[in-house]
Amino acid sequence: MMNFDYVRPASVADAIAEASEKGATYLASGTNLLDLMKGGVSRPSRLVDVTRLPGLDRIEHLADGGLRIGALVRNADLAHDADFARNYPAIAEALLSGASAQLRNAATVGGNLMQRTRCAYFYDAGSACNRRWPGAGCDALKGENRLHAVLGWSEGCIATHPSDFCVPLVGLDAVVEIEGKGGRRELPLEALHRLPGETPERETALERGDLIVALRLPTEAKNFAGHSRYIKVRERTSYAFAVVSAAAALRIEDGKIREARLALGGVAAKPWRARGAEQVLAGAAPDAAVYREAARAALADAKPSGDNAFKIELAQRIVVRALTLAAAGTPDRIPALPGSPFSSVAGA
Amino acid sequence: MTVELNLTRDPAHLRHGSNIGQPLRRTDGALKVTGKARYAADNHPPGMVYAVIATSCIARGRVTALCVDAAKRHPGVIDVMTPAHKPELAEDPDAKGNPFAFRMELLQSDEVRYANQAIAVVIAETLEAATEGAALLSPRYQVEIARVGLDAGETYVPPAVGIGHPAEVRHGDIDAGLAAASKRIDATYETPAQYHNAMEPHAIVAVWDGDRLFIDTPSQGMAMAQMRIAGLFGIPPANIHINSPFLGGGFGSKGLVSGPQVLGVMAAKLVGRPVKLVLRRSQMYGPVGHRPPTRQRIRIGTGDDGLLTALEHEARITTSSFDDFYEPAADASHTLYASPAIRTAHQAVRVDTGTPLFMRAPGEATGSIALESAIDEAAFACGIDPLEFRLKNYAEVEPTTGKPFSSKALRQCYAKAAERFGWAGRPLQPKQMRDENGFLVGWGMGTATFPALMFQGNARAVIRADGRGVMESGAHDMGQGAWTALTQISADALALDLDQISFLSGTSDLPDAGIAGGSAHTATVGAAIHNAGAAVIAKLAELATSDERSPLFGAGNAGVVARAGRLHRRDDDARSESYAEILARAGVAEVEASGTGAADPAAQSQYAMHAHGAVFAEVKVDPELGQIRATRLVGAFAAGRIINPLMVRSQLYGGMIWGLSFALHEEAVMDKRSGRILNANLAEYHVPVNADVPPMEVITVDEHDPHVNPLGIKGVGEIGITGSAGAVANAVFHATGIRVRNFPIKIEEVVMGLGG
Amino acid sequence: MNLPISLTINGVRREIALDDPRVTLLDLLRERLDLTGTKKGCDRGQCGACTILVDGRRINSCLALAVSHDGAEIVTIEGVGRGDQLHPVQAAFIAHDGFQCGFCTPGQIMSGIGLIREGQAGDDPERVRECMSGNLCRCGAYQGITEAVLEAQADINAKNTAKQRRSA
Known part of the structure; x- marks a missing residue:
């Protein structure tokens, strides 16, 4: 690990000032950053420790019925907050399906949003990677890429975003509150992560010095509490990144889907909101045929970036499964194996 | 007297x-x-400093430059050991003094022969400084095209496989056996490179006192390590004191002292202080051995009665470009099933990896998953229950040698495990069973076997x-x-x-x-x-x-x-x-x-000596998403006298989990261009986690064996993998109707095979 | 760089003159404080061998910078028993043979203690398996580990109930 200056500012303003210099980066719990630093992928010259910043570790119920989650709230605390799990069950399930209990105890909400790809070529210092080294090329493109992106990728980068948490969040229109040199601003979470295009190295919409201070869920996000699921296919039962995942949230009234939210994980460089599928579902009766149509719509623009055509088929099936399970109703308690297909019934 | x-x-x-x-x-x-x-890395003698290895990121070529000065300038760095600056060795680390002296990289040249090879060692006052010093070396290379995988080049017949076994064994007439068969199976299976990944990384704390050497290091063979180190440093073995009270797992990777461990001794000599050197997890994918990939073709002939007429097992395996270890995969077919004709053969390919080595059930594990899959395929082709098929072809004497078994309670193993599992009534056809939640359910079985060996102690x-x-x-x-x-x-x-x-x-x-x-x-x-x-x-x-x-x-x-x-x-x-x-x-x-x-040579020449077992597995498969979960494993093993049933059960559980892992999880993924392993970590090199492990049951079947050794012990450390890997794979077939022959079984094979 | 920090480790407050911000809690414990019970298996948050309790919560100490934890209360495997008396989780690991090589064991035990405190698994073996999945065991002692955590939890809960009854 390269040596670095360590600073622990007392206020958000000081933090922004400290982090506005080239080479500086924020340190929250460090569960991803330290991993990247140990791997030589990230070599910051200054760490700005934000873990003690006051006021960022609260979950606040807003007057308008929304929820504001401080950036320093720990993943485990959020998932185990009884109100939160009741109102936003798919998010809680996604949180608990990610990483391990130890990592969830440490990882923060803000840090999780900034989690970087697990693409092996990104991690492998000997490989060409446009994210690490703009213009270097992408060794994943003709490499071992069975788990890479099928949506929104470019010749410059076919990496996927690894987060589980972000998948239901984009589905539920989460908003990110950012403090920066220019003051406070907001961004839909969907706009935080960028698709690679010509500039894969620009992973998010944040500018130097920008600090995520909170995540906000709008009032409507609660409306889906009765019909929400997060389903994640993995290569082992737990403690593994998603091959493909889906968050489905439905508002069902009078036997009709009034409103649907659908997002996919593991398919693109960002958590993927499937608006086309949502349109298919809106107003329809909740049945298998419409789920399949929605699944086709969700993956309509998908194309393999390598040896991964199966992910397009798998993603469609997981969409159908997530919708089926969501329609069947949110379970009373988060299942023993959160996100696992084996926690629920099979068959669509 | x-x-x-x-x-x-x-x-x-x-x-x-x-x-x-x-x-x-x-x-x-x-x-x-x-x-x-206290494990090796827990020791901290006074004055100790830290050594960190810098490893190659190319698989073949030469190191042309190292920024030694940059490393040395880093605060805390004491010295940088390179091919140009290192203690003299008394012996060439590439010399082959005996069959167990594997070549190692001790900075003898600037040549790189595999990715993750040591190319320098940085010694510093702190672990942090040594680690960063190693990164600052920023090596430059002259790169040659890496030879990767089973098709990397010309194949050849190895001089021997395993420990001195012939590369080819013939018994009876295979062609005649196949010609006489009414049903034939001809299937090719592939198994990936696997890495031992003991939880404890290889570590050494080395202290020189004149020409005496005190070492804390995990070792599965201290006397051999002593001999090797003695030779390399030109001191009497008696001057070397190795402490290895606890090993954090070995599985074969700590059987022989490895290059990195010796580098720790060299570093201590170079700086004249006690040195601790611990491999990083990623550095365990290269210099400390692995299970090589295999491609195995099995041909089976059976008569109308379901009796084998021929069993042919050919294996292609890789070894390193610079040394010889040949995984005896096909030898798994020597002992289990009676057939008038058996032929096993091996071919090898040289690739740019570290030398493969003994990894828990070397040969037996790789061979077993292929053989047990093929036997399952043959039974299915004959329309016979897999257990009944195995009983029909039960070997009363060792098929390839005709020797009687010193003891063999395999029939009891089959019977007890089958009964415990509830095998009776299993539908012959696949994709017949579902659980109450709609998941496909499959039952599979495999026969376990491992030779009852004796070394000298x-x-x-x-x-x-x-x-x-x-x-x-x-x-x-x-x-x-x-x-x-x-x-x-x-x-x-x-x-x-x-x-x-x-x-x-x-x-x-x-x-x-x-x-x-x-x-x-x-x-x-x-x-x-x-x-x-x-x-x-x-x-x-x-x-x-x-x-x-x-x-x-x-x-x-x-x-x-x-x-x-x-x-x-x-x-x-x-x-x-x-x-x-x-x-x-x-x-x-x-x-x-x-x-x-x-070992008693007289008894060995008279008897075939093996432990046996039968493993039954249940898996559930998501019918649309293809994810697989093992839900039940039952094994019965006959392994001579059981010294401690609690330890034995744990050993067998562990082996069975390795078998499950072999079938469903673990695989080193290598970039075919660079020869680098892309998942040299524990996040993406998947070993089973707690939630992967189903309720398990182990039954030990009493066996009194007066021939194997005075105590009648056969050993249980490795047999658990054999049989289990095939049982899980066969259960996946039974659940889905999809016969996956490339291991581990990947989600795409199941997803695409299951249809929409 | 002089970075004095103060930590309470196994109940003892320690002032530590840290000279390097790169030092993780794991390396601090192992290499500078001779608390080597906590193990390094991967150093990247992928195996759980380094699990300790920080302010009562189980975390991977390999991914925690010591300097960032100034003031924290830390419990390691060395601090869970009372004198010669084993913690119920330790005792249950022996009784159920929840280990073989023992290298992952301190992390497993700390994780088990953390899990019992979290109170999320109840007596459901499936939840215990899931919640202990952040601790790899290459020897494959998982069945014993699960049994040990369940038994220790029942034991601890029974003792707590008895204590409450006595005080009521």
Whole structure:
């Protein structure tokens, strides 16, 4: 690990000032950053420790019925907050399906949003990677890429975003509150992560010095509490990144889907909101045929970036499964194996 | 003098039985659960500094430049060891002094022969400084195209496979057997490169004192490590003191001292201070061995009656570009199934990786998953239940040699495990079973087998004036429970209660216990202990029976029997004397004797010696998403005498989980262009986590084997993988109807195979 | 760089003159404070061998910078027993043979203690398996680990109930 200056500012303003210099980066719990630093992928010259910043570790119920989650709230605390799990069950399930209990105890909400790809070529210092080294090329493109992106990728980068948490969040229109040199601003979470295009190295919409201070869920996000699921296919039962995942949230009234939210994980460089599928579902009766149509719509623009055509088929099936399970109703308690297909019934 | 003869002629049971066979808890348990067990990297001698290896990121070529100055400028860095700046070695690390001397990279040149090879070592006052110093070396390379995978180049027939086994074995006429068959299977299976990934990374703390060397390092074979290091540094083996009381897992990767461990010794010599060197997890994917990838073609012929007419098993394996280790994958077909014609053959390809090495059930594991899959395919083709098919083709004698088995309770294993599992009534056709939640359910089985091996080991027994006993042997406990099992054997060998003896182990200063490998350690060292115990009691008996003041005087040909710290006349049990009394009267402080355990060549030439087992697996498969979960594993094993049922069960569980992992999880993924392993970590090199492991059950079937060794032990460390891997794979077929022949079974094969 | 920090480790407050911000809690414990019960298996948050309790919560100490934890309360495997008396989780690991090589064991035990405190698994073996999945065991002692955690939890809960009854 390269040596670095360590600073622990007392206020958000000081933090922004400290982090506005080239080479500086924020340190929250460090569960991803330290991993990247140990791997030589990230070599910051200054760490700005934000873990003690006051006021960022609260979950606040807003007057308008929304929820504001401080950036320093720990993943485990959020998932185990009884109100939160009741109102936003798919998010809680996604949180608990990610990483391990130890990592969830440490990882923060803000840090999780900034989690970087697990693409092996990104991690492998000997490989060409446009994210690490703009213009270097992408060794994943003709490499071992069975788990890479099928949506929104470019010749410059076919990496996927690894987060589980972000998948239901984009589905539920989460908003990110950012403090920066220019003051406070907001961004839909969907706009935080960028698709690679010509500039894969620009992973998010944040500018130097920008600090995520909170995540906000709008009032409507609660409306889906009765019909929400997060389903994640993995290569082992737990403690593994998603091959493909889906968050489905439905508002069902009078036997009709009034409103649907659908997002996919593991398919693109960002958590993927499937608006086309949502349109298919809106107003329809909740049945298998419409789920399949929605699944086709969700993956309509998908194309393999390598040896991964199966992910397009798998993603469609997981969409159908997530919708089926969501329609069947949110379970009373988060299942023993959160996100696992084996926690629920099979068959669509 | 007949006493010793009398004693050793006793059936082992006579004295062995009071402690042996008891489910004793681990003698080192309290140390391990409190964190007090000191593993190699836990040592910190005064003045110690840290060494960190810089490794190559190319798989083939040369290092053309290293920024040594940049590393040296980093605060805390003491020195940088490179090919140009290192202690002289007394021996070329590429010399092949014996078949177990594998070539190692000790900075002898700037050549790179695989990714993750050591190219320099940075020594610093702190771990942090050494780590960053290694990164600052920023090597430049002259890169050559890497040879990767089973199709990397010309194949050749290896001179031998495994430990000196012929690359090809023929029994009967394969072509005739296949021609005569009414049904034929011709299937090709692939298994990936796998890495041992013991939880404890290879580590060494090395301290030089003149030409004496003190080492803390995990070793499955301290005496061999001593010899190798002695040769490399030109000092007598006796000058090298290795401490290895606890290994954080070995699985074969700590059987032979590895290059990085020797680099730690060199670094200590270079800077003249104690050095600690610990491999990073990623650095364990290269210099410390692995299981090579295999491609195995199996052809099976069967008659209308379901009897085999031919079994052919061909394996292609890789080895490194610079050394020879040949995974004997096809040899798995030598012993299990009766067939008038059996042929096994191996071909090898040289690739730019570290040299593959022994990894838990080397050959047996890779071969077993292919063979058990093929047998399942053959049974299915014949329309016969897989268990019935195996029973039809049960080998009453070892098929390739015609030798009788020293013991073989496989039929009982099949019966007990099948009954426990509830195998009866299993539908023959796949994709017939669903659980209440709609998941596909499949049941599969496999036969387990592993040879009952013996190496050579020694022990020294002492009986002290106070009547207590000491047993010493430089044995190795890598988790299998050697401390505990060997303590039990020691107590029985000395005819003392457990609390009356001390068992000393885990250092090279004690008698050479051979190597902890081949599932042979308990058998080998156990035999040595048994013989040492018999010898020391014989000495004690001689003291007593030749002394007219002893109640045992004149026992003569009748002899004496040792029991609970006393010797009794065999013909008059009431006449006895305690060890302490015998020694006190003789005025002797202690008696000591040594014993050796080794294979009996006569028995080996007469009998085929193997442990056996049967494993039944249930898996559930998501019918749309393709994710697989094992939900039940039941195994029954016949492995001779069981010393400690608790440890044995744990060993067998562990092996079965490795089998499950082989079928469903683990695989090293290599970039075909660079030859670098892309998942050289524990996040993406998937070993099973707790949630992957289903409820398991192990049944041990009693086997009395008077031929394998004095204690009748066959070993249980590796057999659990065999059979299990195939059972899980076969269960996946039974659940889905999809026969996946590339392991591990990947989600896409199931997803695409299951249709929409 | 002089970075004095203060930590309470196994109940003892320690002032530590840290000279390097790169030091993780794991390396601090192991290499500078001779608390080597906590193990390094991967150093990247992928195996759980380094699990300790920080302010009562189980975390991977390999991914925690010591300097960032100034003031924290830390419990390691060395601090869970009372004198010679084993913690119920430790005792249960021995009874159920929840380990073989023992290298992952301190992390497993700390994780088990953390899990019991979290109170999320109840007596459901499936939840215990899931919640212990952040601790790899290459020897494959998982069945014993699960049994040990369940038994220790029942034991601890029974004792707590008895204590409450006595005080009521």
